Amino acid sequence: ASEKMGLGHVYNMLTVLNNIRNEEIFILIEKNNNLAIKKFKEHLYDVRTFSTNHQLYEIIKKIKPDIIFNDILNTEKSYMQNIKKSNAFVVNFEDLGPGRKYADLVFNPIFNSKSFSKNEFFGYNYACVRDEFRIWKRAEIRKNAKNVFISFGGTDPENLTFRTMEIINKLNLTHLNFFIILGFGYSKKQYLEKLIANMKKNGFRIKTIEKSDFIAKYAIDADFAITSNGRTVFELAALNIPLISISVNSREEQHTFVKSTHTGYYLNSNQINEKQISSAIQKMLNFQNRTRITEKLQKIDLLSGTHRVIEIIFDEYEKFNKSRREKILS
Secondary structure, eight states: OBTTTBSHHHHHHHHHHTTOTTSOOEEEEETTOHHHHHHHHHTTOEEEEESSHHHHHHHHHHHOOSEEEEOSSSOOHHHHHHHHTTTOEEEEESOOSGGGGGSSEEEETTOOOSSOOTTEEESGGGOOOOTHHHHOOOOOOOSSOOEEEEEOTTTOTTOHHHHHHHHHHHHTOTTSEEEEEEOTTOOOHHHHHHHHHHHHHTTOEEEEEESOSOOHHHHTTOSEEEEESSTHHHHHHHTTOOEEEEEOSTTGGGOOHHHHHTOEEEEEGGGOSHHHHHHHHHHHTSHHHHHHHHHHHHTOOOTTHHHHHHHHHHHHHHHHHHHHHHHHHO
């Protein structure tokens, strides 16, 4: 995790690992990834750091893991070949790189593909939604929209929070309540605070929530959300909240959930202007549109994804282990 990369990989691993806490778990992180180190330590995991891939391979040799999870974006062939020397069962998340063909399992929930091997699982059925989004239940849809939830991830490197609020300011939407989530790595706070202070003087109702791991309680009463187009869309969609999703980089432009399921309005980062944002918000203020989107969301089961992923991992690991034992015996 970093300001540029965000915290999505960390939260995904925390969600998966919190379902297997009875196992002995080691977290291996590059030394300069301070955000990731801090988050895993907060959750009481055994964190070990490395500076080079060679150091990583040496740590893996000493640990002798049964299973290795990679949640590091696109893997390289040489990296995967080296960690496979450990004879561990290797599971990769969010991996479209050349190294993925050496993994025993690959989960790509935020991508879609018509061409993949039998050990690859694409699409939202394999999204791992954090436990907090299972606790809260959304009330009935309000006829007149009242609350808007805004979140652009743990770091918001393109400062889309500020850019979106600038546009909302111009639109003079003082009849709405805005709940803004600022993540652990957000570094442009001083500019946003000045803008919000001016907006409040002009009658805007804005609440800023900083560095919270429990955003579901702030999102649950939202009539719609404006958010980045990463894993957050799955979590908000699990609460049946209509979405205006905005890709913050070229990678997020490949995430197709909102477009393919018609569960909101999708914009890429080049479309962050007054016309596009205004159009999307006006559509969301329409009760019929929100009702139609909510009905689509209610038909999508996003809360079973974590259980589905864990079940596949352990089923396939047992087959892998059985095959290895048979080879040893023969």
